[in-house]
Amino acid sequence: MTQSDDMFGDEDYPAYTMGRAAEIVGTSQEFLRRLDEAKLFTPFRSAGGHRRYSRYQLRLAARAREMVDQGTALESACRIIILEDQLEEALEQNRKLQREKSTDAV
Template identity: 70%
Template sequence: MGQAADILGVRQAFLRSLDAAKLLTPQRSGGGHRRYSRYQLRIAARTHELVAAGTPLDAACRIIILEDQLTEARRINTELQQRHPQSENKPDAAPE
């Protein structure tokens, strides 16, 4: 955890608060030390940005979750559009 905090320029308490808020759940080493993935470090950095800008931690966590959901929805949308070209997805014309 100390190394992750150093990399991000935050205090260890900040990372613990993200764990307590259930935004991040780092893996644990055999000795019980928290181990963060690169993805988790990016999430922690984004959260720190929001908190440093004055966003309350609970709101920052919600924003991060929504941003992540939006990214995933866009990825799925792109994948579906590639499978089914737009010409096939146009709604039928209204009957006359």
């Protein structure tokens, strides 16, 4: 597998320019800048200083846009998404530990 093939499956690879990311999410570039300011995520910067976004970041941006469209304040939406993400990570770690524990018991 070549290096470029690895990038296609990488959720965190910063493949999208700001303009394309805004188009995919269905929002403005200003909205993406505000998500960065609210610390929902920090986009990668190209050598020229341009923001680049990953598929994972686009999913977070789409979720934030959905919540804002439903009336949630941007800062609150970002905080909720961050907490949801942290909870999912903790649950995944717990599941992993439980699997290891059950394997050790056998």
